Amino acid sequence: MKGVESTFFSNSKYNRRNILIMNNDDFDRFKGSQDYVASEALRNAVNVSIALAKPLLVRGEPGTGKTLLAHSIAKGLGKKLIIWNIKSTTKAQEGLYVYDTVQRLNDSRFGGKEVSDIRQYIKLGKLGQSFTSKEQLVLLIDEIDKADLEFPNDLLNELDEMSFYIPETNETFKAIHRPIVIITSNAEKELPDAFLRRCVFHYIEFPDPELMEEIVHVHFPNLKDDLLKEALRTFYSLREIDQFRKKPSTSELIDWVQVLVASSTSPEIISKEIPFTSTLIKKEADHSFFSNLYMRRKQASRVSGYD
Amino acid sequence: MFTNFFYTLKDRKVPVSITEWMTLMDALSKGCITTMNEFYCMARAILVKSEAHYDQYDLAFQEYFRGLGSPLPEIYEQLLEWLKDPFNRLLLTPEERALLNSMSLEELMKEFEKRLKEQTEQHDGGSRWIGRGGTSPFGHSGQHPSGIRVGGSGGSRSAIKIAEDRRFRNYRHDLTLDVRQLKVALTQLRQLNRVGPEELDLKNTIDATCKNAGELEFVWGKSRKNAVKLLLLMDVGGSMEPFAQLCSLLFSAAHSSSHFKDFKYYYFHNCVYDVLDKDTDRRDRVSVDQFIRTMEPDHKVILVGDACMATSELIDSLGSIYYYERNHKPGLYRLKQIAEHFSHCVWLNPEAESYWNHPTIAAIRRIFPMYELTLDGLSQAIKKLTVKR
Structure with missing residues (x-):
């Protein structure tokens, strides 16, 4: 620790100034927003990533609110949000800037415009925009694993230094304010180690019943307790069926509760009949599996009922 | 600070690097972490980069922080050292400095010790130390790394408790599998050729x-284009019953992966004998000789089975457990035939490696490289399948 401390104090003035001006309010800021309930671990991860100015990598089951997190952070901290959606064809370069050579060629041949100023053909990408903005932004890089394997590596330097160089115009852009970077991933591809080392990582677990109650309450503040309890109980017992290809997730539960409320279903019926399963179970195979299993049990109970 | 925790993590096979460790130290010195719970969460966020390692992290956390009895010599010393360094005092707010100046160093240490002792006695109450953070000079030392431990020792029990729950056991790569994870693993099985x-x-x-x-x-x-052709041979014999669910996951993953140039599958019972089945009912069958004649050797072969049977079933002719099968060549011979014909073969065993001391498993391992049917095992197997010969 002594070594750590001495390098820490000697190596940069910046750091020292930072701790001197930093009081507890400078980090520990994200507390979840009104319509987003974050677990303690998640809040901690967000705050440590903000304090250390490192990108936060979020992973988790589909429907656990990875993308919503960025929206919530932006809302909670009152900052603008820039979303960079990654597709399989996205290149790292596009996030920084695009040099529109086709437009320039067109202008030079047919437009009669002055084309010697290349700057007018440089269009900043999402990452570039977040660097050049006058205020601090939240940047969401959504589904980074969709892109090519090399994609994260191509961003390493830019995310580290928060600056990039445009050779065409011989300009260097440096971030005025380091954006708060949130990256989501579905673990479709392994991310390179060098990239991971620079991130703060959080895995969003599937919420436990208590947290889930809170989440549902945020969406339906006037929900009756018995209805909520029954719905959650049924929902979690459905999630325990391992044979499902896709287990119902939070967003499906929210939909389901909405239908239950709209149809004013009584709580007793919920666990007995499990109405509106089509909002919970989305795969055909799961649906047929479930209806088979459930019908059989229903019949069995009817037979025993006659006894 | 906590340096041994780093090595505990390493021992538990969590891939942590110095870079990440330094990041954690940075976080500590910036005072982001004030309670043990926060330390648990934030250290995990910084050090661990995959939910697959959360469980190992939990184990290491338990091991390290349980081992620390409560007067903590390491931290005690660090606290002393910190207090002696006048520079550190500059970091405190005026109120804190006033508080600190009102006590002499000895008094302070005495007070500290007293509270530490109280803490051991109040093991179950726990909350006091966090709650008092506002007024106690120890709670205030959050700017310094040791402050965490001091201010947060009440909370430490619950952090360890979280670690003890081991909620992430199911996320370990060497345990869980679902179709999607398997598919992701199978996407590694590719050789892209320009065609x-x-x-x-x-x-x-x-x-x-x-x-x-x-x-x-x-x-x-x-x-x-991906040039990989996949051939899946699956054991559907009686001893495979317990693994049926697992095998069907693998099958549906392979079947729904669209990136293979060709995908074929056959079934066998216990061991490959004279014929292979095209379906599980054993109606549509093909003789192994015919099969070998018609299949091109560049198929990548994955055999799935527990490889566990009576020795006679493997090495005797007429050894098949199905009496009417009357295999004239022993199963071992057939397996060798497959291994010789195809350039890349692996055997996936759903049974855990610790159970692989059966003689027939040993015999089959000499023919095929064998891996566990887990995500780790599968990715190792795929590496083996994609090496150039």
């Missing part, structure tokens, strides 16, 4: 032309 006629690469042509100041410049290329 087909040369086609005009429109996008690159435009780019090149523009860079060339408008003079046309054509770019040609071939599209890339």
Whole structure:
């Protein structure tokens, strides 16, 4: 620790100034927003990533609110949000800037415009925009694993230094304010180690019943307790069926509760009949599996009922 | 600070690097972490980069922080050292400094010790130390790393408790599997070849032309296709019953992966004998000789089975447990035939490696490289399948 401390104090003035001006309010800021309930671990991860100015990598089951997190952070901290959606064809370069050579060629041949100023053909990408903005932004890089394997590596330097160089115009852009970077991933591809080392990582677990109650309450503040309890109980017992290809997730539960409320279903019926399963179970195979299993049990109970 | 925790993590096979450790130290010195719970969460966020390692992290956390009895000599010393360094006092707010000045160092240490002792006695109450943070000089030392431990020792029990729950056991790569994870693993099984006629690469042509100041410049290329052909041979014999669910996951993953050039599957019972089945009812069958004649040797073969049977079933002719099968060549011979014909074969065993001391498993391992049917095992197997011979 002594070594750590001495390098820490000697190596940069910046750091020292930072701790001197930093009081507890400078980090520990994200507390979840009104319509987003974050677990303690998640809040901690967000705050440590903000304090250390490192990108936060979020992973988790589909429907656990990875993308919503960025929206919530932006809302909670009152900052603008820039979303960079990654597709399989996205290149790292596009996030920084695009040099529109086709437009320039067109202008030079047919437009009669002055084309010697290349700057007018440089269009900043999402990452570039977040660097050049006058205020601090939240940047969401959504589904980074969709892109090519090399994609994260191509961003390493830019995310580290928060600056990039445009050779065409011989300009260097440096971030005025380091954006708060949130990256989501579905673990479709392994991310390179060098990239991971620079991130703060959080895995969003599937919420436990208590947290889930809170989440549902945020969406339906006037929900009756018995209805909520029954719905959650049924929902979690459905999630325990391992044979499902896709287990119902939070967003499906929210939909389901909405239908239950709209149809004013009584709580007793919920666990007995499990109405509106089509909002919970989305795969055909799961649906047929479930209806088979459930019908059989229903019949069995009817037979025993006659006894 | 906590340096041994780093090595505990390493021992538990959590891949942590110095870079990440230094990041954690940075976080500590910036005072982001004030309670043990926060330390648990934040250290995990910084050090661990996959939910697959959360469980190992939990174990290491338990091991390290349980081992620390409560007067903590390491931290005690660090606290002393910190207090002695006048520079550190500059970091405190005026109120804190006033508080600190009102006590002499000895008094302070005495008070500290007293509270530490109280803490051991109040093991179950726990909350006091966090709650008092506002007024106690120890709670306030959050700016210094040791402050965490001091202010947060009440909370430490619950952090360890979280670690003890081991909620992430199911996320370990060597345990869980679902279709999607398997599919992701199977996507590694590819060899991209440039095939087909040369086609005009429109996008690159435009780019090149523009860079060339408008003079046309054509770019040609071939599209890339995955050349891997997969052949899956699965044991559906009685002893495989417990693993049926697992095997069907693997099957549906392979079946729904669209990136293979060719995918074929056959079934066998216990061991491969004279025939292979095209379906599980054993109606549509093909003789192994015929099968070997017609299959090209560049198929990648994955055999799935527990490889566990009576020795006679493997090495005797007429050894099949199905009496009417009357296999004239022993199973071992057939397996060798497959191994010789196809250039890349692996055997996936759903049974855990610790159970692999059965003689027939040993015999089969001499023919095929064998891996566990887990995510780790599968990715190792796929590496084996994609090496060039």
